[in-house]
Amino acid sequence: MTANLRYTITAVLAAGVALAFMPWLLSDFLLSLALSCLMYVALASSWSMFSGATNYLSLATSAFFGIGAYVTAWGLETLPYALAVPLGGVIAGAFAALVGAAVLHLRGAYFAVLTFGLGELVRHSITYFEKTYARTVGRVLSDPPEAVTVYLTVLLITVATVATCAAVRASRFGLALAGVGADEERAQTLGVNTRRVKIAGFALSAFFAGALGAAMAVRWTYIEPMSVFNPFIGFQTVLIAMIGGAQTLLGPVVSAVVFSLFSELLRLQFPYAYLMLLGLLLIVLVLYLPGGIGSLFRGRWARA
Amino acid sequence: MGFWLELAATGLITGGIYALVAMGLNLQYGLMRIMNISHGEFLMLGAYLTWLAHTVFDINPVAFLPVVAIVLFFGGLAVYRLCFRRIARTSPSVDVIEARSLLVGFGLMYLVQNAALLAWGADMRGYSYLADAVEIGGARFAANRLLAFGFAIAASLALLALLRWTIFGKAVRAMMQSPTGAQLVGIDTAVLHPVVFGAGLALAGMAGGLLSMVYEITPSMGEPYTVTALIVITLGGLGSAAGCLAGGLLLGLVEAFGMHFTNPSLKTLLSYGVFIGVLLARPKGLFAR
Amino acid sequence: MHWNTGIKVIAAALCAALLAPAFAQDAPVRIGYAIARTGPWAVGAQMTQEPNYIMWADQLNATGGLSVKGKKRKIELVGFDDRSDAETVVRTYEKLMTSDKVDLILPPWSTGATFAMMPLAQKHGYPLLAPTATGRKLLGMKNPYFFSLLQQPDRMMDALAEFLKARSVSTAAMIYVDDLFGLEQSAALVVSFKEKGIKIVESKSYPLGIKDLRPVLTDIKAKNPDAFIALSYPPDTFLVTAQAREIAFNPKAFYVAVGAAFPIYRDKMGPTIEGVMGLGTWNPKTSAATKAYFDAHVAKHKKEPDRWASAHAWAGLEIMQQAVEKVGLDRKALRDYIAGNEFTTIIGKIRFKNGENISTPGVVSQWQGREFEVVWPPDRATSSALHPKPNWK
Numbered sequence: 001m002t003a004n005l006r007y008t009i010t011a012v013l014a015a016g017v018a019l020a021f022m023p024w025l026l027s028d029f030l031l032s033l034a035l036s037c038l039m040y041v042a043l044a045s046s047w048s049m050f051s052g053a054t055n056y057l058s059l060a061t062s063a064f065f066g067i068g069a070y071v072t073a074w075g076l077e078t079l080p081y082a083l084a085v086p087l088g089g090v091i092a093g094a095f096a097a098l099v100g101a102a103v104l105h106l107r108g109a110y111f112a113v114l115t116f117g118l119g120e121l122v123r124h125s126i127t128y129f130e131k132t133y134a135r136t137v138g139r140v141l142s143d144p145p146e147a148v149t150v151y152l153t154v155l156l157i158t159v160a161t162v163a164t165c166a167a168v169r170a171s172r173f174g175l176a177l178a179g180v181g182a183d184e185e186r187a188q189t190l191g192v193n194t195r196r197v198k199i200a201g202f203a204l205s206a207f208f209a210g211a212l213g214a215a216m217a218v219r220w221t222y223i224e225p226m227s228v229f230n231p232f233i234g235f236q237t238v239l240i241a242m243i244g245g246a247q248t249l250l251g252p253v254v255s256a257v258v259f260s261l262f263s264e265l266l267r268l269q270f271p272y273a274y275l276m277l278l279g280l281l282l283i284v285l286v287l288y289l290p291g292g293i294g295s296l297f298r299g300r301w302a303r304a
Numbered sequence: 305m306g307f308w309l310e311l312a313a314t315g316l317i318t319g320g321i322y323a324l325v326a327m328g329l330n331l332q333y334g335l336m337r338i339m340n341i342s343h344g345e346f347l348m349l350g351a352y353l354t355w356l357a358h359t360v361f362d363i364n365p366v367a368f369l370p371v372v373a374i375v376l377f378f379g380g381l382a383v384y385r386l387c388f389r390r391i392a393r394t395s396p397s398v399d400v401i402e403a404r405s406l407l408v409g410f411g412l413m414y415l416v417q418n419a420a421l422l423a424w425g426a427d428m429r430g431y432s433y434l435a436d437a438v439e440i441g442g443a444r445f446a447a448n449r450l451l452a453f454g455f456a457i458a459a460s461l462a463l464l465a466l467l468r469w470t471i472f473g474k475a476v477r478a479m480m481q482s483p484t485g486a487q488l489v490g491i492d493t494a495v496l497h498p499v500v501f502g503a504g505l506a507l508a509g510m511a512g513g514l515l516s517m518v519y520e521i522t523p524s525m526g527e528p529y530t531v532t533a534l535i536v537i538t539l540g541g542l543g544s545a546a547g548c549l550a551g552g553l554l555l556g557l558v559e560a561f562g563m564h565f566t567n568p569s570l571k572t573l574l575s576y577g578v579f580i581g582v583l584l585a586r587p588k589g590l591f592a593r
Numbered sequence: 594m595h596w597n598t599g600i601k602v603i604a605a606a607l608c609a610a611l612l613a614p615a616f617a618q619d620a621p622v623r624i625g626y627a628i629a630r631t632g633p634w635a636v637g638a639q640m641t642q643e644p645n646y647i648m649w650a651d652q653l654n655a656t657g658g659l660s661v662k663g664k665k666r667k668i669e670l671v672g673f674d675d676r677s678d679a680e681t682v683v684r685t686y687e688k689l690m691t692s693d694k695v696d697l698i699l700p701p702w703s704t705g706a707t708f709a710m711m712p713l714a715q716k717h718g719y720p721l722l723a724p725t726a727t728g729r730k731l732l733g734m735k736n737p738y739f740f741s742l743l744q745q746p747d748r749m750m751d752a753l754a755e756f757l758k759a760r761s762v763s764t765a766a767m768i769y770v771d772d773l774f775g776l777e778q779s780a781a782l783v784v785s786f787k788e789k790g791i792k793i794v795e796s797k798s799y800p801l802g803i804k805d806l807r808p809v810l811t812d813i814k815a816k817n818p819d820a821f822i823a824l825s826y827p828p829d830t831f832l833v834t835a836q837a838r839e840i841a842f843n844p845k846a847f848y849v850a851v852g853a854a855f856p857i858y859r860d861k862m863g864p865t866i867e868g869v870m871g872l873g874t875w876n877p878k879t880s881a882a883t884k885a886y887f888d889a890h891v892a893k894h895k896k897e898p899d900r901w902a903s904a905h906a907w908a909g910l911e912i913m914q915q916a917v918e919k920v921g922l923d924r925k926a927l928r929d930y931i932a933g934n935e936f937t938t939i940i941g942k943i944r945f946k947n948g949e950n951i952s953t954p955g956v957v958s959q960w961q962g963r964e965f966e967v968v969w970p971p972d973r974a975t976s977s978a979l980h981p982k983p984n985w986k
Contacts, residue, residue: 029688036680055399057406103580106587108399109333113538114583116531117576124572124800127771131569131798135780137772140708140730220679222708222730224773226801227679231527235341239410242403267681268688271674272422275631279414286407287390311808318805418631426635427896428827430861437839446839519804520831520861524633524677528802556805563808568799569771 005170008249009163016159023148035151037260039212042158043233044241044252046208049165050201051238052246053177056104057112062234063119064092064206068213069228070126073139076218081145085153085214092210095122097203104198116231123229130225138224145218153215161208166249168204177201243285244293251294258293305441311560313443319556320453321515323549325529326536327459328508331500333534334543335480337398338388338501341409343533344526345416346505350376350512351521352420355429365433366451369513376509380502387412392497413526420523430520448517455514459507460549467545476500480543539579541589550590554578621669622659622922624650625689626699627710632677636827638702640855641725644894645906646670646699649914651893659914662921671695679709686710690717696922697913704728704773707739714738720916720928722909725902728777732948738928739948740912742905744955746781749872752955753822753848754785756969760980762819762846766795768809768833769824778824778850794818803829807836820846827852834862834869838985845981846870854901854958854965866960868982873900873958873965874940878975882939900958900965908938941973 022034043061051058068088075084103114130137168174176197179187188194217223244255266274289295305313329343350372357363357371387408395401434451437444467473478486479493487493515521536555540547555575562574586592626646629638650668657665671693675682682701689695690713698714700707700723707726714721715736723731727743757765767782769775775798786793794816797809810833813821821844823833830852837847852858853871877887886907890898898904915936920926935944935952943952957969959978966976 028691029684030692032684032687036684057403102584106583109337109339109402109542110538110583110587110589112339113534114580117535117579120531120572121576121580124576127800128569128573131771131776135776137776140734142734144712216680219683220705220709221712221734222705224705226772227705230678231531232678235410239407242407267674267676271672272630273418274674275414275418276422279411279416279418282411282414283387283408286404286411287387290391290394290404310811314805314807314811318807321804421631421635426630426639428636428640428855428857430831430857432861432863432865435835435838435863435865437841444840446835449839518835520828520857522636524631524635559805560808563805564812568768568797568803568806568809571803572800 002170005166008166012159012163012166016155019155020152023151028147031147031151033261033264035154035216036264037257038151038154038158039216040237040240040256040260041253042154042161042208042212043237044244044256045158045161045165045249046205047237048241048244048246048248048252049161049168050177050205052241052248052252053169053174053181054198054201055181056107056198056202057115057238058202058205059112059116059231059234059238060096060099060118060206061209061237062229062231063115063122064096064209065213065216065233066119066225066229067092067095067122068210068215069217069223070213070225071210072214072217073141073223073228076141076144081149081153081218085157085211088214089207089211092213093203093207095210096206097199100199100202104195104202116234119229119231119234123225127225138222140222141218144221147219150215150218154212157208157211157215162249162253164204164208168201169249173197173200239282242292243282245291245295248292248294251292255293305443309441310443311564312557313440313445315557315560316553317445317449317453317556318559319553320456320549321449321518321552322532322536322555323460323552324452324456324511324514326533326540326548326552327456327463327545328504328506328511329530329533330537330540330543330545330548331504331507334537334548335476335500336392336497337401337405338392339402339406339409340412340504341406341530342412342416342526343409343504343508344528344530345413345420346376346379346508346526347512347515347529348420348521348523348526349379349416350509351516351525352424352429352512353509354513354516355431355521358431358433359429365431365513365517369510372509372513373506377502377506380505381498383412383505384498384501388501389498417523417526424523426523428520428522430516433517435517446518448514452514452518455510456549456552459510460545463545535575535579537589539582539589541591544589544591547589547591554590619666621667622661622697622917623669623671623693623695624697624699625671625686625693625695627673627675627682627685627689627701627706629677629702629706630674634675634677634702634706637725641899641902642700642702642906643672644890644896644898645903645910646672648890648893649907649910652889653914660918662918675701675706679705682706682709683713686713690719697917697924697927700724700726700909704731707731708734711736711739718924718928720913720924720931722912722931724906724909728773730773730777736948737932740909740931740945740950741948742909742943742950742953743902744874744953745949746778747785748955750778750781750785750955752957752969753782753870754789754791756957756978757791757820757846758789760846760978762791764792764794764818765820765822765846766813766816766818766844767793767822767824768797768799768806768813770826770829771798771800774826774851775824782822782824791820799829801826801829803832805836806833807840810836810842811840814840814842818844820844820848822848824850825852826850827855827858830858830871831861834858834866838865841985843982843984847982848957851901853960854899856897856899859960859963859965863986865986867986868959868961868979870957870959870968871965872956873967874902874953874956875904876900876958876965876967876975878964879967879973880939886939904940905953908936908940908943911938912936912943 071088176192241252245251332338332340357368391404434447475491536551540551629635658667698719704726724742769779830849848870854873877884968978
């Protein structure tokens with residue numbers, strides 16, 4: 001482990017420990033705001049881990065998130081929450097590996113649109129399956145865990161995601177991913193098994209999204225395909241990561257916090273026009289800060 | 305008309321509507337790599353303008369289509385000038401154009417959708433126009449659906465001819481194959497880009513106008529149409545006018561026959577199955593060059 | 594600014610500050626809610642729900658305010674957009690209940706949103722009178738603070754079966770949307786029809802967001818059922834109507850579910866819907882109270898309320914108002930009072946049992962001319978039914 005990486009991971013862990021006290025300091029509302037921030041930090045970071053490095057624009061985040069949520073929906077009656085969350089991640093990761101093996105030879109727009117279709121495909125499959133075999137759609141969680149438990153679980157996943165991102169970036173695996181992004185043929189010529197690297201990266205990124213879906217789902221009592229395979233969760237993730245600068249480590253993290261807090265502030269202050277303001281800001285930001293928020297932080301953090 | 309022929313006609317008509325929805329985006333994304341995710345929002349604008357003209361000013365919706373096209377064309381020029389010109393100029397590669405235009409598209413989506421909400425409220429709107437059925441060979445088809453289908457076919461063929469046989473079309477194709485090369489041989493991309501983008505919005509607007517006769521409209525109606533459009537143009541092969549039409553018709557047929565032989569609930573699974581199957585077999589779409 | 598005016602302003606401010614405690618007991622009653630103003634839920638929320646909240650607060654404020662145990666206090670509505678997103682619903686109600694500490698809450702739109710915030714209502718003890726949440730699963734949560742105003746699926750389908758039986762309908766075909774609403778309604782319909790001896794000759798489901806149902810309707814037309822029932826949502830309600838007309842499928846009874854009661858259904862489809870039936874509860878002819886409500890709504894919002902859940906939303910506000918008048922703003926007492934008493938509302942008397950509205954019967958309504966007439970049960974009917982349905986125009 002390089003000194004740089006050790007420093008980064010120590011900082012992430014320290015931030016995690018500090019944030020773990022929040023449930024006893026913040027009001028219920030601020031805590032759920034913090035929860036939203038954390039969720040998008042983790043989603044945007046895990047997305048950047050694969051898509052930022054390889055330039056494969058994946059819109060499958062909402063599919064992975066939804067799969068995780070559904071694992072909770074189906075499993076929570078028999079499984080403890082602590083087991084359902086990693087299981088959600090594992091199943092989403094396995095699904096990503098399976099799909100990745102089939103579609104990761106597609107590039108650019110074809111890959112983007114196909115991954116978007118995945119979310120819809122899984123959503124309709126689950127609806128059909130439930131309707132046909134269980135004669136119902138969606139599950140009601142009668143005994144969800146406490147808000148504090150959910151917060152700490154999401155915090156743990158977030159810390160793990162960001163730390164993993166940092167570790168991946170510093171590893172041979174991370175270099176191979178970046179190599180795919182820079183020039184896939186050249187990477188292959190240099191002896192990188194690009195296929196295996198891509199599948200592994202895609203699955204790892206999906207693991208975190210799935211675990212988050214599994215952790216967050218308990219907040220909505222009733223889990224149905226329509227609400228958990230919400231394409232906007234995926235869109236928002238891509239948006240945040242790109243605004244932050246998907247090639248950097250800190251960019252998506254800062255962007256997720258800023259974006260979540262800012263859009264909430266606008267929503268509460270300007271109940272009718274806030275989305276227009278948000279849209280306008282977004283356009284201006286992309287036009288005049290094309291490198292993303294991450295481009296503002298030069299030096300150690302940007303490279304870490 | 306025999307049963308099977310009627311079923312095929314049903315599928316083709318719906319497929320024509322899918323192609324209609326996708327045509328505008330095919331110009332922007334297929335030819336210029338501008339991932340305009342707010343495509344559906346401009347379609348919605350076209351629908352609202354037509355609805356407004358018909359219900360408030362009692363203007364014939366079909367006669368109003370050219371007005372919608374002109375308004376959205378100039379709107380498109382303005383949007384291009386304000387948002388996408390800078391991206392096209394400052395981005396080092398087409399991948400970057402794609403990524404940045406996606407983000408700007410999001411911004412436009414929020415902006416346009418909420419402007420419509422503030423202007424017309426969230427309520428569902430609609431009017432009845434050409435809803436009567438026309439009898440063709442013993443089968444009955446709603447006139448407004450036939451009109452949308454006919455428009456899709458005519459516009460696709462016109463676009464195909466335009467791109468293949470005119471000097472303008474040659475310039476557009478050259479621009480698509482090599483932006484720098486096109487400039488080297490004297491093609492003015494500074495004019496061509498905004499015009500193609502504006503034409504994309506004009507097509508989206510006309511599609512919206514036609515759909516407002518068939519379906520009801522709301523400010524949030526755009527997103528599903530954007531998704532449909534993306535799938536259709538990817539299925540057909542980006543930038544190919546024939547591919548866009550073929551992609552739409554194929555989806556319509558798969559759905560109609562799928563619904564008859566299996567279950568409407570499986571409709572979406574079938575269309576995604578076909579979509580993924582086609583891309584696995586032909587990674588650049590049906591009409592890849 | 595002159596010194597003089599400055600001093601006056603300061604003096605006025607001081608006076609206001611000194612007098613504030615005197616006004617404090619007349620502080621407004623703060624009533625909070627989150628509802629969709631943007632996104633896909635906004636259509637329903639802005640048709641059926643939020644306009645009623647605004648009209649209610651305005652009407653009461655114009656007469657001095659909400660009577661809290663006989664003492665009038667102004668209403669201050671604290672409403673936020675929930676962006677059609679369950680997580681935002683939860684977060685906003687957390688804010689309203691724990692940070693803003695509002696006096697009362699009003700429900701969000703839709704079954705899903707209600708599910709998501711119900712545990713909060715129980716945890717913080719806020720009574721919740723939901724007008725757009727339906728399904729036995731909601732009642733199955735056994736949440737003591739939850740009260741459902743709409744008729745449950747079995748009630749609605751029983752009424753439909755009785756109505757059809759009384760007209761000697763013997764066969765029916767149905768399609769239903771693939772979600773909780775469609776499944777609960779269709780399950781209830783199967784039971785009710787079996788009881789009444791109506792044979793279901795075809796039953797198909799379809800996914801949300803479908804753009805073409807003609808192949809299904811063609812297959813059903815070939816089976817020639819007496820009645821056709823679509824347990825549908827608004828976009829599909831419009832779609833099946835247009836496409837049944839397109840292929841000239843004209844059964845004796847044609848029934849569509851959600852959206853049939855919307856005035857836009859009549860405006861979009863035109864006079865062709867004569868005789869189409871659907872989910873409804875009331876219309877302006879039901880009583881003098883509904884007429885007054887209808888007129889006030891049109892005057893205030895320049896649009897008609899829908900003929901089903903709008904009035905249930907209004908009834909929920911009336912119940913809240915009557916309960917606050919009686920027991921004040923102690924929310925536990927409010928809950929007990931709502932749970933234990935009968936209320937007079939625009940849609941008739943309402944009493945709850947385990948959170949279910951057990952007073953409002955299942956209703957069948959039918960478009961006749963420009964009005965969605967109630968045609969079943971007979972004691973609520975505003976017109977006699979057109980049966981068989983006339984041909985599509």
